[in-house]
Amino acid sequence: MKLLFRFRIVLTLTFALMCAEQSLGDDPSAQISHYLRSGAFAAARELASQVPVTNGQRDEAFAQVARAQMRSGELAASSDTLREIESSQYRELATEASSTDNPSGGGSFADFDSLMQLIQTTVAPDTWEALGGPSTMAPYAQGILVDPNGLVSEVNTVNGRDLGIDVAQILDSNPVTDSLNTTPQPNQWRLPSPQRVVSLRRLRDETARRELIGLPLAESMYYLAGISEIHHLVMLPDDVLIVSPVGGIQSRQGWLVDARTGRHPLRLDFLAAASGSALANRPFGCTIDPTHDGLLRAQQFAADVQSDAIPIGVAADQLAAALGKQSVEVFGTPANTTLGMLMVEADRHMKRLALGDAEMPDGVSNYLNFVDKMIERGPPADVLIRLWFTAHPQTIQSDAAGQVFAISGQPLRLSGQNEREAQAGRQRVADDPRTIAFITEFNDHFEAIRSMYPVYGAMESLYRAAGVAQVVNRFSKDDANRELLASIARLESFDHQLRPTPEFVNSIAVLHNVRSGRKIHHILLASGGVLVDLQHTVSARTQTYPTLAAVVGRVQEQPIAIGRWWWDAAP
Secondary structure, rough: OOOHHHHHHHHHHHHHHHHHHHHOOOOHHHHHHHHOOOHHHHHHHHHHHOOOOOHHHHHHHHHHHHHHHHOOOOOHHHHHOOOOOOHHHHHHHHHOOOOOOOOOOOOOOOOOHHHHHHHOOOOOOOOOOHHHHOEEEOOOOOOOEEEEEEEEEEEOOHHHHHHHHOOHHHHHOOOOOOOOOOOOOOOOOOOOOOEEEEHHHHHHHHHOOOOHHHHOOHHHOOHHHHHHOOOEEEOOEEEEEEEEEEEEEEEEOOEEEEEEOOOOOOOHHHHHHHHHHHOOOHHHHHHHHOHHHHHHHHHHHHHHHHHHOOOHHHHHEEEEHEEEEEEEEEEOOOOOOOHHHHHHHHHHHHHHHOOOOOOOOOOOHHHHHHHHHHHHHHOOOOOEOOOEEEOOOOOEEEEOOOOOOEOOOOEEEEEEEEHHHOOOOOOOOOOOOHHHHHHHHHHOHHHHHHHOOOOOHHHHHHHHHHHHHHHHHHHHOHHHHHHHHHHHHHHHHOOOOOOOOOOOOEEEEEEEEEEEEOOOEEEEOOOOEEEEEEEEEEEEOEOOOOHHEOOOOOOOOOOOOOOOOOOOOOO
């Protein structure tokens, strides 16, 4: 009787469930909700998989299941469900993420014309008043720009063999050092590899899994498994693969670098910021501007110098004190992050190099050196010295199908005033030959400067990451890849190493004395910002190299282990 009684209970419950299903009608959401309330997660997920893909309905259904699984503590199952969600919107909904669109912060730049008018630094021989020499302040304005439109140059379509990659071989990898179906050791990503592959989809999913169970990102995830160059991007229907050799990752001066190239590995937070910028067509960066009170104090300082109330020997220190701290504005990306601090420091340090406040590598000249070399033309007068880092368009090649892209070239460069005026559609200003010479010198010797000061290597990796985001955004033929990019962008708010928000930096002012014949010129210079604009990283035009398609076959077979988001492919 006990067995019969239990059997009848089961029959009763089953019948009740069937009646409930029939009463729910054809509303999938209502049916899924019923399953979830009953704890039938497997049935709910199965029903979600049958919901139409159109208008995000399936993603919404999977998000509904994933959230219920999370609330019940079934984190592993929830992680599996999350992998089925393509839309970044519903992935965020499922994980109840609190991230929002990146604050833009305005993106305005300082008008240093007012500084030119208020601060006059004397450029004259020994006695200031004797010649009544006109005075000039030469501020360094703007600093770093990442613009989606400037990151990539024309895309040339080439023969795949010319690109040196076989996608089929990458996808059908047979690594010697480790199995694709096992989890790599913690530091294995630091080892050299002739061809490393990173799956952005799998990386996103592993990040979501760690977020669910409260684990921080692994070091390998922060540094994209050590990839510092982007030899190839492979756009699959549901994934984007980054393929590049790795020369082995070492620590130098506290920074991680590739032992072969000296370049810094790409960072996930940099890629996230760049992805958001590319999708929104919004540049990011920072400006460093004098304050209003600082400008007023500098005006009084200029008058005191010209009246001989302030001796020339102490003018530099007193100018810096008069200007005081300059305000910092990070825009287009959160300020209290490693990225925000990096841009401010890179701009500040570049101004120090230009003004001789930090040493250049042997044989490399700073701005003041060019003042000396060109003193026969006179001292710099009535010039506005504006320097900033911006994108240097990289060369892009693709196969005929637009599936495989090869990226090459230096991604950033130091730029000058007239480039900015031309981009803004404004009239050119007078060229300062010393500025032009310094910009050329800096760009020609960038590798030596990067080796001496790792902050520039980190900036280079930022622009390379921006190039990846822009190529995917501009040339992807599959909406799923743009959704993947949106998911990567939302990682910017997860697991940040938060820093104090940079608000002010000290002004830099230097007094430079140079003799020309019987005259001694006293030249006083002060500093100023940063901008990252992805618009200039890639060109919309492409050239086709059909044999690039061979790359797909080398990377087609990915690891069976779900958590394996990077692997080493045969060269």
